[in-house]
Amino acid sequence: GAVVSQHPSRVICKSGTSVKIECRSLDFQATTMFWYRQFPKQSLMLMATSNEGSKATYEQGVEKDKFLINHASLTLSTLTVTSAHPEDSSFYICSARGSDSSGNTIYFGEGSWLTVV
């Protein structure tokens, strides 16, 4: 099946710094990518939807200036957490939609654990 690669899998950063998470579709072109955040024992929370070549659409309550999303190519989207704080510590997951007509090919990356100290 299709593969979505997400890096880094784990990252620890100091409070106030920025950290970038990459999401790559390895064997298909991802026209749409979704970024989620999941706190322990809670469900996935959609943060934003990004379409290649256009600005991301953020969900209500998600600060677009804090969570910068770039989807510059059909195989790469990045999430940058700027000025990170301990409350940003979470599991961040991307998913990507392929470009076939069924629209049912949505695959997840492995996720990235962010710990802000």
Next chain:
Amino acid sequence: QKEVEQNSGPLSVPEGAIASLNCTYSDRGSQSFFWYRQYSGKSPELIMFIYSNGDKEDGRFTAQLNKASQYVSLLIRDSQPSDSATYLCAVRMDSNYQLIWGAGTKLIIKP
């Protein structure tokens, strides 16, 4: 508010039995329905999707969809301890393929 509801569990099932997971959704215009499995600390993985009323079988898994009653279920036959995970129901609402997620049901298969 478009919602997807799942019983949080945990649902405890003896090994070898059938595990039945249920999900209800609020939007009658929903098009596609997905079941994902998520192990603790890992990313969700797609088990199967269904978009027509009735049953869809894939190995030990059967998805059942009833659009009139707005529910979708997942049956796991011959449950194994490795099936122990949180099962997430997701519903596709619009053409952008955004998924609306349930909170998940924690399934425990007891040896």
